[in-house]
Every structure is written in structure tokens, then in C-alpha cells.
Amino acid sequence: MPQNSRPLLSVVAAVYNGELFLAKFFACLAAQNIDNMEVIMVNDGSTDGSMAIIEAWRSKFPGMKIIEQENQGVSIARNTGLAVATGQYLSFPDIDDDFKPGMYRHLLDLALKNNLDVVTCNGNYVYESNKKPTRPIFPQDKLQSTDVLSGPQWLKRALDSRKFLHVTWLNLYRHDFIREHGFTFEPGLRHQDIPWTTEILLAAERVQYTDEQYYDYYIHSASVSHKPDTDDTLIRSARHYMKILEMLDAINQRYPDAVKNIPACNWQIAKEGLGILHTFNNMKDPHKKKMIIQEFFDRGIWRLIWKNARGFRLRWRLGRRYLKLKKATRVPG
Known part of the structure; x- marks a missing residue:
């Protein structure tokens, strides 16, 4: 036209x-x-x-x-x-x-x-x-x-x-x-x-x-x-954000020359990752929490977040949550 x-x-x-x-x-x-x-x-x-x-x-x-x-x-x-x-x-x-x-x-x-x-x-x-x-x-x-x-x-x-x-x-x-x-x-x-x-x-x-x-x-x-969350809506939210982190990582790899000058492209992956961890904290059912946290590790999302974390403070905030996450995956049943 x-x-x-x-x-x-x-x-x-x-x-x-x-x-x-x-x-x-x-x-x-x-x-x-x-x-x-x-x-x-x-x-x-x-x-x-x-x-x-x-x-x-x-x-x-x-x-x-x-x-x-x-x-x-x-x-x-x-x-x-x-x-x-x-x-x-x-x-x-x-x-x-x-x-x-x-x-x-x-x-x-x-x-x-x-x-x-x-x-x-x-x-x-x-x-x-x-x-x-x-x-x-x-x-x-x-x-x-x-x-x-x-x-x-x-x-x-x-x-x-x-x-x-x-x-x-x-x-x-x-x-x-x-x-x-x-x-x-x-x-x-x-x-x-x-x-x-x-x-x-x-x-x-x-x-x-x-x-x-x-x-x-x-x-x-x-x-x-803006509706109240349940464990099931929190699980869906966590999966959406896991997908977003995977997409952001792929985008960063498609634009390496630009991203190397924008450290915040890595920061936002770590920041959104902290949001996923907060989602886990709000879950009530230990078995559902165990399932979604195991998926989080199996998909490599933890590694992706840790790789993109920059600076001592951010890594410290992530590191102190790691043991809690691993503990949640050891719930019996």
C-alpha cells in the first residue's frame, strides 16, 4: 500500500x-x-x-x-x-x-x-x-x-x-x-x-x-x-515467569553486542528470578511447592538466574534462598 x-x-x-x-x-x-x-x-x-x-x-x-x-x-x-x-x-x-x-x-x-x-x-x-x-x-x-x-x-x-x-x-x-x-x-x-x-x-x-x-x-x-492468588495460580505464574526468563536469555544471546553494554539486561533476569522465589514462598501446599521447585531446577532456571546475577549483594540474596529451595524438594511423598 x-x-x-x-x-x-x-x-x-x-x-x-x-x-x-x-x-x-x-x-x-x-x-x-x-x-x-x-x-x-x-x-x-x-x-x-x-x-x-x-x-x-x-x-x-x-x-x-x-x-x-x-x-x-x-x-x-x-x-x-x-x-x-x-x-x-x-x-x-x-x-x-x-x-x-x-x-x-x-x-x-x-x-x-x-x-x-x-x-x-x-x-x-x-x-x-x-x-x-x-x-x-x-x-x-x-x-x-x-x-x-x-x-x-x-x-x-x-x-x-x-x-x-x-x-x-x-x-x-x-x-x-x-x-x-x-x-x-x-x-x-x-x-x-x-x-x-x-x-x-x-x-x-x-x-x-x-x-x-x-x-x-x-x-x-x-x-x-489483581485477583487473590491460590497455590494453583501461583504455579501458573511461576511457569509464565520461567518461560519469560528463558526468552530473555535467548534474546540476550541474539543481541550480544548491544547486551554487553547493558548490564541491566542480565540484572532483569535475576530480578524476575527473585520474583519466582517469592512466588514459591507464598505457596501453602508443601507437595505442590515441591513439584514446582523441582521443575524450576530441572528446567535449569536456577542456573540461569545465578549466571545472570551480578554483584555480591544480588548473589547473596539468591544464595541464602538456595538451601530453603533444596529443603522444600525433600518433602516426603
């Missing part, structure tokens, strides 16, 4: 039982005031009234693409939308969040002016019923607006802040860049934003960040990621 006939932006949104949020989501889209915007709604097997709401908004967004599929999770839904997108830039907002008027216009202006592969902004954590005060996602004393950087330069700066959150929804991506590298979302993986963002930034040549807070990430009781 010729460049001048392509939409400036394709917005790809995965929908699963989103009837409580879709009206606000579409209102946010309409407030962007971008005429040349392609909206792609992927209904991922919703069983509520989501489709009726999507259809009701169709007339407000000429050419809206609506795709229905069986429930397969957000990654496959995003891949479905990505496969049919035609815009020069891509965005992947979550439908239960709030993005401010002008967000996409401002990010597009930066992206087009500077031929960016990735452009990103700041946002806020907003808590249901104001249970906690709203706060920036990236503290502005840690990460300020930048000029154009290489992806690895921005990744180093972001990870070194120790306050960087791997997310898709604060970013716009140049579509041709995504296509040239064949990037897709990992099916069935929770928190797949971590490997996605890491690899994209290692590959990107031109990235810019603005500390303008355009996006409200809404933390609410209906969110799957």
Missing part, C-alpha cells in the same frame, strides 16, 4: 468481556481527533455484551475492522489484529484504561518528525475508588524526556532507573520496523510485554521518550492480574 494512502495509525485492541469499559475506551479513541486512524477490534471470545457495544460504535469509526475469534488470550488477539493492520504506526491499548486527548497526536508528531521506530510516553497508576493516591508510572526524577536515542541506549537508561515497566500500551511502533523483524506476541504468556519490549528496544535504531503523562493504567478488582 502506498505510504500516503496508509492510515497514520492502527489501534489494535483485544476485547474479552469488556462491556464495562468499552464505552469509555471508544470515547478516548474519539477524543484523539485523528481522522486517518484505523481501529481494529479483536473480540477474543467474549460472553457478555461486548460485541453489541462494539457494533454500536462502528459508525463513529469508518472502516473499523471487527474480528471475532474463540478465546485464546490477549497475545493471540493482538497478533490477529497485527496481521490485518495497515497503518504506518501501531498501538496496543488495554480497553480498561484511559488515555488522554492528544496522546496519539503528540506521539505521532514526534514519530513522523524524527522517523522513530518506537515512541513512548509516561502515564499514571490510578486505583479503583482512590484506594491509593495516583502516581506516575515512571517517576520523573528517574526518567525525563529524551532526544532521539538508539533502542539499546534507551533500554539501558530505562533499566538502570530500576523503575522501568515493560508495557506495550505507552508506545507507538513503526509498522514497517515490526514487520521487518517479524515481531509478534508470545501466545499464552502472561506478562509477555517483558520479552516483547526488551527485544524491540534492542533492535530499534531510533527511539524517543516524552515524560508527558498521557495514559492512566487503571488498577481495579475486575482485572485478572
Whole structure:
């Protein structure tokens, strides 16, 4: 498709039982005031009234693409939308969040002016019923607006802040860049934003960040990621993070020249690994704990974490947990 006939932006949104949020989501889209915007709604097997709401908004967004599929999770839904997108830039907002008027216009202006592969902004954590005060996602004393950087330069700066959150929804991506590298979302993986963002930034040549807070990430009781855990959900979470660590290790090996200048690429593997150990600590059933910790060792995840740990303090934190882990694998039965 010729460049001048392509939409400036394709917005790809995965929908699963989103009837409580879709009206606000579409209102946010309409407030962007971008005429040349392609909206792609992927209904991922919703069983509520989501489709009726999507259809009701169709007339407000000429050419809206609506795709229905069986429930397969957000990654496959995003891949479905990505496969049919035609815009020069891509965005992947979550439908239960709030993005401010002008967000996409401002990010597009930066992206087009500077031929960016990735452009990103700041946002806020907003808590249901104001249970906690709203706060920036990236503290502005840690990460300020930048000029154009290489992806690895921005990744180093972001990870070194120790306050960087791997997310898709604060970013716009140049579509041709995504296509040239064949990037897709990992099916069935929770928190797949971590490997996605890491690899994209290692590959990107031109990235810019603005500390303008355009996006409200809404933390609410209906969110799957904020429901109370059981042993079984903790086991699933541990397996997701084991996969993430394996993916991050493979990514580091694919980009050795960039990674050797970003020690935090190793640090984040060790840091996420500590999160897995914390997950084990929260499990109640000793036999289920024994099973998942044995899997943790058998898959080589402990070795992977230890290999990537840098510095005495981090290795000390890991080492003092090792004996507890081994003890848990010796539970009888």
C-alpha cells in the first residue's frame, strides 16, 4: 500500500468481556481527533455484551475492522489484529484504561518528525475508588524526556532507573520496523510485554521518550492480574515467569553486542528470578511447592538466574534462598 494512502495509525485492541469499559475506551479513541486512524477490534471470545457495544460504535469509526475469534488470550488477539493492520504506526491499548486527548497526536508528531521506530510516553497508576493516591508510572526524577536515542541506549537508561515497566500500551511502533523483524506476541504468556519490549528496544535504531503523562493504567478488582492468588495460580505464574526468563536469555544471546553494554539486561533476569522465589514462598501446599521447585531446577532456571546475577549483594540474596529451595524438594511423598 502506498505510504500516503496508509492510515497514520492502527489501534489494535483485544476485547474479552469488556462491556464495562468499552464505552469509555471508544470515547478516548474519539477524543484523539485523528481522522486517518484505523481501529481494529479483536473480540477474543467474549460472553457478555461486548460485541453489541462494539457494533454500536462502528459508525463513529469508518472502516473499523471487527474480528471475532474463540478465546485464546490477549497475545493471540493482538497478533490477529497485527496481521490485518495497515497503518504506518501501531498501538496496543488495554480497553480498561484511559488515555488522554492528544496522546496519539503528540506521539505521532514526534514519530513522523524524527522517523522513530518506537515512541513512548509516561502515564499514571490510578486505583479503583482512590484506594491509593495516583502516581506516575515512571517517576520523573528517574526518567525525563529524551532526544532521539538508539533502542539499546534507551533500554539501558530505562533499566538502570530500576523503575522501568515493560508495557506495550505507552508506545507507538513503526509498522514497517515490526514487520521487518517479524515481531509478534508470545501466545499464552502472561506478562509477555517483558520479552516483547526488551527485544524491540534492542533492535530499534531510533527511539524517543516524552515524560508527558498521557495514559492512566487503571488498577481495579475486575482485572485478572489483581485477583487473590491460590497455590494453583501461583504455579501458573511461576511457569509464565520461567518461560519469560528463558526468552530473555535467548534474546540476550541474539543481541550480544548491544547486551554487553547493558548490564541491566542480565540484572532483569535475576530480578524476575527473585520474583519466582517469592512466588514459591507464598505457596501453602508443601507437595505442590515441591513439584514446582523441582521443575524450576530441572528446567535449569536456577542456573540461569545465578549466571545472570551480578554483584555480591544480588548473589547473596539468591544464595541464602538456595538451601530453603533444596529443603522444600525433600518433602516426603
